[in-house]
Amino acid sequence: MRMFGSLPRVSLLALMLAPVLVAMAEAPAAAPDATAAESRSPDARTLDQVEVIGQATSYAKTSVRQESLNRQHIQSSVNDALNEVPGVVVSEADPTGSSVWGTQISMRGFTTNRDTQQIGTTIDGLPNGGSSYGGGSLANRYIDTLDLETVEVSQGTADISSRSNEALGGTLNFLTADPLQEKRLRMVAGAGDNDARKYYVRYDTGLLGGNTRAWVSASSARTNDWIDGSGHARNDRIAGKFVSELDKWTLTGYLSYDDSDEPEYTSVTPQQFATNPDGDNLTGKLTGIPYLDQNFRSGSRALRENTFGYLRAAFNGDNGFKASVAAYGHHMEGRGDWIPPYLVQVNPDAPGTQATELMGGKTVYGGTNIGQIYFVNPDGSVAAPIAGCKPRLGFSAEYDPNCYASNVHGVQSYRHSHYDNDRVGFTADVEWRQTFGAIDNTIRGGLWYEKFDRSVTRDWHRLLNPGTDISFDHQPYWVQYKDNYSTDEKMYYVEDVARFGPFSARVGVKQFFVDQSRSRVIGASENVSSDSKSDPLVSAGVTWAPPVQGVEVFAGYSQNYAAIPSTVLGETDPARFRSVKPETADNIELGVRISRWPLTAAVTLYNIKFDNRIVYLPASLVKGIDYLNENDGVYENFGGVESNGVEATLGYGWDNGWRINGSYTYNRSKYLGSGDTARDTQLGIVDGAIVIGQATQIVVLSAD
Structure with a gap:
């Protein structure tokens, strides 16, 4: 389920219990009470929400701040970190971003979701292969939130070197953290x-x-x-x-x-x-x-x-x-x-005989969709609805078990x-x-x-x-x-x-x-x-x-x-x-x-x-x-x-x-x-x- 609004969404899991951190190393080691900020690379490539002056960057380019990453709960997706970037809205079906079907990223009127890809995505500058439901994959399939260094967001006039063929409205470059010196x-x-x-x-x-x-x-x-x-x-x-x-x-x-x-x-x-x-x-x-x-x-x-x-x-x-x-x-x-609430009939079985699709053991490759089987009789043959039956509210006759004999059995497919x-x-x-x-x-x-x-x-x-x-x-x-x-x-x-x-x-x-x-x-x-x-x-x-x-x-x-x-x-x-x-x-x-x-x-x-x-x-x-x-x-x-x-x-x-x-x-x-x-x-x-x-x-x- 997607929701859109004027203000960022606050998730329940954002209030999850504070993570238990245990840092151990042979000398020298981080202090046991080290903050999440200290746990990230000292060579951080992050910038503030305003790009560094003097880099001849003639377009809007921002990066997710370290503080924003530190506020993310450990089970959030890396996409959720974008919600503090100006002009970017990430809508996810739940606080963990676990639903491919329900994730949408919007920026300046452009959208990336399960069936529309208008914002480019790269991982350390390399393409993600697209963000559609059938893949490539969204960035959270490549990087754990705790391994993320930052996200470089090039809005609109994206970096010319961006390796994405979806970057109509800009590019999101997710950067993995570098290894520590210690x-x-x-x-x-x-x-x-x-x-x-x-x-x-x-x-x-x-x-x-x-x-x-x-x-x-x-x-x-x-x-x-x-x-x-x-x-x-x-x-x-x-x-x-x-x-x-x-x-x-x-x-x-x-x-x-x-x-x-x-x-x-x-x-x-x-x-x-x-x-x-x-x-x-x-x-x-x-x-x-x-x-x-x-x-x-x-x-x-x-x-x-x-x-x-x-x-x-x-x-x-x-x-x-x-x-x-x-x-x-x-x-x-x-x-x-x-x-689906039926079996697809792909075998030309004679009326009154067992439905081959119900019995198993045979696979049809290609073929023709002859019709649908909604209910079967006790002998496995296709059941027919009672002529003139008026179905209950919200049903059509072929789906309503009340429009069949009392001894029929419902069938379903797993597609x-x-x-x-x-x-x-x-x-x-x-x-x-x-x-x-x-x-x-x-x-x-x-x-x-x-x-x-x-x-x-x-x-x-x-x-x-x-x-x-x-x-x-x-x-x-x-x-x-x-x-x-x-x-x-x-x-x-x-x-x-x-x-x-x-x-x-x-x-x-x-x-x-x-x-x-x-x-x-x-x-x-x-x-x-x-x-x-x-x-x-x-x-x-x-x-x-x-x-x-x-x-x-x-x-x-x-x-x-x-x-x-x-x-x-x-x-x-x-x-x-x-x-x-x-x-x-x-x-x-x-x-x-x-x-x-x-x-x-x-x-x-x-x-x-x-x-x-x-x-x-x-x-x-x-x-x-x-x-x-x-x-x-x-x-x-x-x-x-x-x-x-x-x-x-x-x-x-x-x-x-x-x-x-x-x-x-x-x-x-x-x-x-x-x-x-x-x-x-x-x-x-x-x-x-x-x-x-x-x-x-x-x-x-x-x-x-």
Whole structure:
């Protein structure tokens, strides 16, 4: 269940019992009462909520503060740490962020959730593979909250080097903590509402051989859903990182494994929420009536296993030349569950004979959906509803057991969607900084290549004891389809930054090349392929430091891009798909920063126009191709979104260590119509209407 509002959400688990911290090490060691802040790397790369002055950053870039991370309860997701960043709202179905289905991140009118990806995500600068329900994965599948150093948030006019093809509205770069210089063993335990509990341990090696340090961590977390407690979530994780400094080279490696099994929450309408704000229409008990039991919470689950790792080598020639190369890999296996209130009839059994789907032992691959089986007679044959039966309120006759003979038995399926994803890729970056008279000039460039192969398989299993439990026959009675997807992605960028006196200017260009294909291995569907590329995407900006200490004015412009999602390949006919174009956005920013102790402040004005929005059109709205009546609909580029707003931050500190921070965001995001009033009306698009799910005003206050 998602909720949107003007103020950040306060979770029950934020009040969980204070974690028990035990720090042990061979000398020298951290004090037993060390704070969470001391437990993080002394080489922290975090910044305050205002970017450091003088870095020629001509766009809004902020980082999650250490104090914000220290306030997170140990079972929160790394995404929740973003809620104190100006203009960012993270909505999660529960305080632990355990629901893939119910997580949404919003920023400047752009959204990342289970089916819309408009905000880029990277892990230590490397791509997460997308944030859709079927993977890649959200950042909380790669990093434990206690291993997080910070999150760099590039809003709107994102860093040109960002390795993401979803960054229409900016990029979130989640940075893992570096190993400590000293040896340490850290153990953390926490407990809270809804039987929440987590155990975490991390060991830092300290310096090995004078140039290498590493850590390894493990955690295990459990919680129940907050509605009726019937859904049990589990998450287990192990991760490690090393850093080796060898003369002019720095080698870094990271590896993580995450195993999660989580019940989902379902979406509710505003009317349903007003009627019952404490429920989501899922239930915790089986009734024996399949139509009701399809809402059994434990039958709607997301199972995910993620393994991610990278190796990076960075060179610093101490003469203005820097370079880095990185290689990474990611494997995800996942499953999404649901228990439909019927069996799908895929075998042409004669009337009055036992239903093959009920008996088990046979699997149909592909095939045709003949119909649905809702109830069966004692002999296993398909039961028919009583003619003329008037069903109870909320039921149709085929679902109502009162419309059948008294001795029938309800049947159900356990439908699985299997995801198997493999990604490998590499990045390369170079930078050369030289002084030419009064001009301090830096030119940099880079490449990114990724090979992404994934498969999606949907199969159907019979429930063995409908109404009693959800155990199922592990041999499916129907494998509905299997699709193989392949994506080759390439990106280059080049940028020049010139600093002269109080001014700096930058200009750059980047371009994406994306080749995608989908082949149907099981089932009937045409194969689809797409070879697309973006236009050269321009990025430019200027900064000016006026003769006032600690003040910097900046302005920036960028063209952002999102590749056609691979899901579109699976649901659009090949002929129509050729006309679908990638989504694009133009970002303009103007702002001022102040960093002068004890004051930090910033104000940013922005305008973003998002074009070529990809929208699913029902078949009734598709014109010109008669055979499309055989399909449910297609995807097309249809209108867009325009956002205007202001973000303001203010911080003030005292010499005794206390600091207050606050931010205010006003955002107005509106839909842009297609120019076809009839089509807009049927799709529910009102030109100029406020975008659904985007907070208009956001206020954040904190004291540390």
